Amino acid sequence: MLDIGARDGHFSQILTEYFDEVTALDLERPDFSFQLVTTVAGDATRLQFSDDSFDCVFCAEVLEHIPNVVQACREIERVAGHEVIIGVSYKQDTRLGRTTCRSCGGKNPPWGHVNPFDERRLARLFPGLSIKASSFVGSVRSETNPVSTMLMDMAGNPWGTYEQDEPCIYFKRSVTGKRLAG
Numbered sequence: 001m002l003d004i005g006a007r008d009g010h011f012s013q014i015l016t017e018y019f020d021e022v023t024a025l026d027l028e029r030p031d032f033s034f035q036l037v038t039t040v041a042g043d044a045t046r047l048q049f050s051d052d053s054f055d056c057v058f059c060a061e062v063l064e065h066i067p068n069v070v071q072a073c074r075e076i077e078r079v080a081g082h083e084v085i086i087g088v089s090y091k092q093d094t095r096l097g098r099t100t101c102r103s104c105g106g107k108n109p110p111w112g113h114v115n116p117f118d119e120r121r122l123a124r125l126f127p128g129l130s131i132k133a134s135s136f137v138g139s140v141r142s143e144t145n146p147v148s149t150m151l152m153d154m155a156g157n158p159w160g161t162y163e164q165d166e167p168c169i170y171f172k173r174s175v176t177g178k179r180l181a182g
């Protein structure tokens with residue numbers, strides 16, 4: 001099993017209950033250590049594994065952040081021998097909760113979510129796979145409209161997600177203008 005975007009290893013650890021070996025991958029090598037889990041550094045758009053290396057690939061809370069999502073999905077499909085488990089934000093209106101970056105003035109989607117998803121887009125992103133099951137976690141119906149979005153942009157998006165950890169999507173600085181560590 002390959003866990004892409006492993007962060008603190010929450011899912012990697014759970015996955016060891018179902019798989020003999022879990023490879024936990026993140027941009028920087030994760031620093032946790034759990035039995036049956038190997039940690040590696042890697043980039044979802046350029047995976048270092050050969051074709052069909054894993055029985056299953058798990059990727060949650062990752063694809064909404066990747067600008068080159070087409071390439072990332074191609075890589076996931078390539079290294080997956082059988083199943084792929086994908087978790088993404090569903091039909092999110094990313095105009096809502098936008099921030100105006102205090103460093104560069106750029107408009108950022110909430111939490112750096114550059115990609116919205118629905119069933120059709122997922123099917124297009126994984127042309128070699130078919131959907132076996134899908135489920136939803138929670139449900140919100142928050143939407144906005146172009147006029148409101150324009151007015152919020154003019155006002156500097158005062159109710160944006162400024163508490164987010166994700167950096168500005170343009171220059172990788174904090175959206176509040178503070179320099180990021182590292």
Ligand SMILES: [Zn+2]
Binds near residue numbers: 106169
């Ligand atoms: Zn910026």
